[in-house]
Amino acid sequence: MERIFAIGDVHGCRFLLEELLGRLDLCPETDTVVFIGDYIDRGLDSRGVVETVLALRRRIPKVVCLMGNHERMFLDYLEDPAAAAMFLGNGGVATLRSYGLWRGDRATIGDLPEEHRQFFASLALWHETEHYLFVHAGLRPGVPVTEQDPWDLVWIRREFIHSSASFGKIVVFGHTPFPEPFVDGTKIGIDTGAVYGGPLTCVELPAMRFHKVQGETL
Numbered sequence: 001m002e003r004i005f006a007i008g009d010v011h012g013c014r015f016l017l018e019e020l021l022g023r024l025d026l027c028p029e030t031d032t033v034v035f036i037g038d039y040i041d042r043g044l045d046s047r048g049v050v051e052t053v054l055a056l057r058r059r060i061p062k063v064v065c066l067m068g069n070h071e072r073m074f075l076d077y078l079e080d081p082a083a084a085a086m087f088l089g090n091g092g093v094a095t096l097r098s099y100g101l102w103r104g105d106r107a108t109i110g111d112l113p114e115e116h117r118q119f120f121a122s123l124a125l126w127h128e129t130e131h132y133l134f135v136h137a138g139l140r141p142g143v144p145v146t147e148q149d150p151w152d153l154v155w156i157r158r159e160f161i162h163s164s165a166s167f168g169k170i171v172v173f174g175h176t177p178f179p180e181p182f183v184d185g186t187k188i189g190i191d192t193g194a195v196y197g198g199p200l201t202c203v204e205l206p207a208m209r210f211h212k213v214q215g216e217t218l
Contacts, residue, residue: 003027004205006034006134008190009068009174012043012094013215016200017052020213024202028060034127036174037068037136037154042091042195047098050116067123068136069154069175075120078109125153132205133167137175138187141165161187172203181210 005024010017026033035053040046057063074095077087084106093102101107109117126145127134133145138160140152145167152160157176166186174191176182181201182189192212194200199212 002030002032003207004032004034004129004132005202005211006036006172006188006190006205007202008036008192008200009038009177009194010035010043010049010200011038011041011070011091011195012046012049012098013194013200014043014045014048014052016194016213016215017049020200020202020211021052021056023211023213024204026060031060032062032064033060034064034134034172035066036134036172036190037066037123038070038174038191039068040074040095041070042094044094045098046095047116050119054115054119064127064134065119065123066127066134066136067125067154071120071123072154075109078107078112081106125150128169131169133169133171135171135173138173139167139171141167161189172205183208 033056039049039053053065073087073090074092076083077092096102096107101111136154138156139145139148140156140159141163142165161176170186170188172188172190176189177191177193178189181192181203188203190201190203192198192201194215197215199214202211204211
C-alpha cells in the first residue's frame with residue numbers, strides 16, 4: 001500500500017528530525033514524504049535540517065517540500081534589506097548563525113550553498129493527492145486552491161482553523177502549534193511545537209497513525 005508521511009514544523013531541530021526519520025521505516029519504492037514547511041529559524045541547526053532533507057531526497061524519490069512562512073521571510077530578507085526586521089525578529093538569527101552568516105553586513109542569497117539556494121527556490125505552496133491537500137498554514141474558505149493568495153497559504157490561522165467549510169479534501173497543515181495533533185474531520189494540524197519543547201509530529205496516511213519524537217525546550 002502506498003503511504004504518505006507528512007512531517008510538521010521542524011524549526012531547526014535537526015536531531016529530532018533525524019530521530020523521527022529513523023523510526024518511520026520508509027519504503028523508497030512506494031512511500032511519499034511531505035514536509036509541511038518551516039524547516040528553519042528558532043532552533044539551533046537550520047542548516048543541518050536542510051542537509052537532512054536533501055539527503056532524504058537522494059534516498060527517497062518521492063519527497064515533497066512545501067514552503068512555510070519562515071522560508072518566505074528568509075528569502076525576503078536575502079533579497080530585500082527592508083525585510084530584515086521581520087525575519088530577524090522571528091528567529092532568523094539562529095538560521096544565520098547555523099549558516100555562519102551572522103555578521104555585521106547583511107547576508108544575501110548568494111551566500112548560501114548552491115544546493116540550498118535551489119532548495120529554497122523550489123519550495124511548493126501546496127501539494128495535492130486524491131484525498132488530501134497539504135499546505136503550510138491553511139486555506140481561505142471558499143477559494144479554490146489554485147486561486148489562493150500565497151500569503152494565506154503560509155500565514156493564515158483563525159479564518160481557516162475555525163472554519164467549518166469543506167475544502168473538498170482533508171487539509172493537512174502546520175504553522176499553528178497545538179499540544180496534540182489537531183483533527184476535526186476536515187483538517188489535520190501537525191505542528192506540535194517541537195522547538196518549544198513539544199513533540200515533532202508526523203502523520204501517516206491513510207492509516208491516520210501519528211509518529212512523534214519529544215522535543216526539548218531551548
